[in-house]
Amino acid sequence: MTIHAQERIPCRIYDRASDASVAAAQEIADLIRQRSEQGRQCVIGLVSGSSPVNVYNELVRLHQEESLSFANVVTFNLDEFFPMQPNELQSVSRFMREHLFDHVDIPAEQIHLLDGALPREDAAAHCLDFEQAIRDAGGLDLQLLGINRAGHIGLNEPGSDRGSRTRMITLDQVTRTDAASDFFGAENVPRHALTMGVGTILEARRIVLLAFGEGKASIVSRTVEGFSNASVPSTFLQDHPDAMILLDEAAASGLTRIQSPWRLGEVTWDAETIRRAVIDLSEGTGKAILKLTDTDYNEHGLQDLLAAHGSAYDINLRVFRHLQSTITGWPGGKPDHAKQVGDRPGNRDDIFPKRIILFSPHPDDDVISMGGTLIRLVDQGHEVHVAYQTSGNIAVFDEDALRYAEFVEDFCKRFKLSPAGLDELGDHVDAFLRNKKAGQIDSEPVQDIKGLIRRSEAREGARCCGVADDRMHFLDLPFYQTGRVKKDPISDADVEITMNLLREIEPHQIYAAGDLSDPHGTHRTCLSVILQSCLRCQDDPWYSSSAVWFYRGAWQEWAPHQIEMAVPLSPAEVQRKRVAIFKHESQKDRALFPGSDAREFWQRAEARNAETARRYDALGLAEYAAIEGFVRWDGKTGIEL
Structure with a gap:
């Protein structure tokens, strides 16, 4: 493997994360088979989290369809939160059972997991026993790793010693914030964890680290091109004789060979x-x-x-x-009376007004991400529809749901209304939420209440932008309806719902969230549903007159060299956009899943739009208050389907 200049760890870059996952799974499978032919055990260190999910899916497929046996495999998992019961939603034990162990033929006695449920006074001895078990197995043949934005490997916090062993550690705020979405709030994340040490990890004979998505680009570049230091534990991999990092294009985007290849x-x-x-x-x-x-x-x-x-x-x-x-102030194209000599080529300017559909993954992404352009499109006379793909119900605080339920109950009493089952519903919501345990899945009635809260906010936000009520579509895609941060895979039902709406509206423009760094991956899934639907509609007569534009939102922004349509916003439009965002009261002041950025969503959006305008200005173009940027889909690339 060629080591590129400035890269201190070998990296392989794949077009899609799924391709990298298949490559990792194939390497593991090859090692398992090789050891089996030699009559030896294959000792593998495993990791939990979003990055390895497709690796485990492929390993399960290889077992079920290509007779890959795990009978000779011994596994050791990297870490576990403490305290943590093995059956809790957030436990590594449950994650591994659901994604791998329950679907292959690995003997139970060959599975080694750190125990987050044991008494605290027994933790030190348990960690020593875990280390001894690794030695007794002959050491790790291969260790699979992920990475977080602070450069953790395992749950080794910045400052971890290079020679550290399996132990209990105290989690820092970055780690707890990153884990907040899995625990329905940072306040529910345990403050401690058990983790393999850096030294334990580095003793593995082979290390494969997975990193996917734009959110990992910065830490990947620091890990690969920075100097080895304890403040970024992942940089210790630079000293390993056989480490490899597998990346998708988004995670690799911060590497010099991608970002500034002319320097090399x-x-x-x-x-x-x-x-x-x-x-x-x-x-x-x-x-x-x-x-x-x-x-x-x-x-x-x-x-x-x-x-x-x-x-x-x-x-x-x-x-x-x-x-x-x-740069265009007419994102939907100009009517004949507004056209001037020298206008740039528009998007189907021969069609005016246009039918337009804006897909919003969560109920607030429309106004956060492209609220100014939405206002502009409506004001300029286009038929604008907004399709809310998911309910967003997991992102509502329990106290908000309880407050709304109490309001309905008091309202009915005040006006002497007696809906059937109201008292029973009120009693259930009150009892459930007041006795709810940290990380517990909401009951179906509570999920419904939270979904209705977000639906009402979405309506008000869209109305602020001028969207008519009959042009708001709440799709409630089935993949999202789990009540958990972990969602179901995309199904034909998700695509069918989306495709039917496209065929009903026959839009000339489709706007979709190309911001793929949201904490739960919902944006990525929603975009895949849209593009699969578009591909199924590509032979429809209307589709040839349609263009798909990607916007970005609270997590990332298009760089100037990527932007293909830049819509400038006036100060008044910035203010209207802010008011629309404010209608999402359940996300105001403090969002349940804020991600790594502590600012409110309206602050992020305004700062992002203002920064794009500043960069255009500094490059010598006109000075605007804000700019929303878009990239057009070429019909082939942009997201794995």
Whole structure:
């Protein structure tokens, strides 16, 4: 494996996370078979979390369809929260049973899990026994790892010693915040955990680390290209003789060979690479694009670009004109009376007004992510529909549900209304929520109440943007209806619901969330449903006149070199967008699942839009209060289906 310049750990980059997962599973399967042929046990260290799920799915498939036996496999799991009962939703024990152990032929006595349910005074001895069990098994042949945004391997916090062994540790705030979505709030996350030590992990003969998604890009680049230090435990892998990191394109995007490949040698200068290089040069020098000189290019390692594409003036002008062409105040195209000589090519400007559908994964993503553009589209006379893909009910605080239930009860009493079953429902909600345990799944009536709270907020937010009530669609896609952070796989029912709506509306524009870094993966799943539906509709007569645009929201933003449509917002539109976001009162002040950013969603959205506008301004384009950016789907790439 070639080690790229500046990369201190070998990395393989795959188009899709699923491809990387299959590769990891195949390596594990090959090792299991090799050891079996040798009459030896295969000792594997396993990890929980979202990253390895598809690895385990593929291993199960290999067992069921290709006769891969786990009879010779001995497993050791990395970590476990403490305290934690083995049957709780968040336990590693339950995760491993649900995803792997219950579906293969591994003997129970060959499974080793750290016990989060034992008395605290027994933890130290338990960890010593765990270490001894690894030694008795002959050491780890392969250790599978994930990584969090602080660079943890296992649950070894920053500052963990390189030689540390299996032990109890105190979790830092970053770890607890990252785990908050699994526990229905950071306050429910245990403060301690049991984890293999860094030294234990590094003794594995082979290490494979998985990292997927844009949210991992920064820590991956620090791990691979930074210096080894205890503040980022994953950097200790640089000293391992046989470590490998498997990445999807999003997680690899912060590596120099992806972000700035011209710094490492010759590159193919396609249009996007040229834009990226020129924008990088402009921002690095603090000069507007049209002010860059040949000297600037030469002094910053871009001599090859000049040699291949002419003078700085010509290159500058080409990139500047592209960026300028992305800016439009008419995201749905212009009516005939508004067209002017010199207008940039629009999106089907021959069709006006358009039928437009905006898909919102959660009930607030429409206004958070593209509220300004939504306002603009409605105000300019288009037929705009908003489709809320999921109920978002898990993101409502219990006290809000109780407050609404009490309101309904008091309302009925005040006006002498007696709906059948109201008293029974009120008693159930009160008893359930007041006695609910941390991490417990809500009952169906409570889930329904929370879903109705978010539905009412969505209506008010959309109304603020001018969307008509009969153009709001609540899809309640089945994959989401588990009551848990963990959702079901996409089914034909999800696609059928979405496809039927598309065929009913026959939209000219489809807006979908291309922001794939939300904590639970709901955005990614929702986007996959939309694109699968579009592919099934691609032979419909209406589809040839349709364009799919990806927006981004509270978690990520498109970079200027990626943006294909930039919609500028006036200060008044920024204010209208803020008011629409405020209608989502259950997410205001303190969201149940805020992710790693402590700011409120409206603050994130405004800062993101203002930063995009600032970057356009610094590049030498017009100065706006805010900009919402979009990328057009090419019909092939963008998300694994």
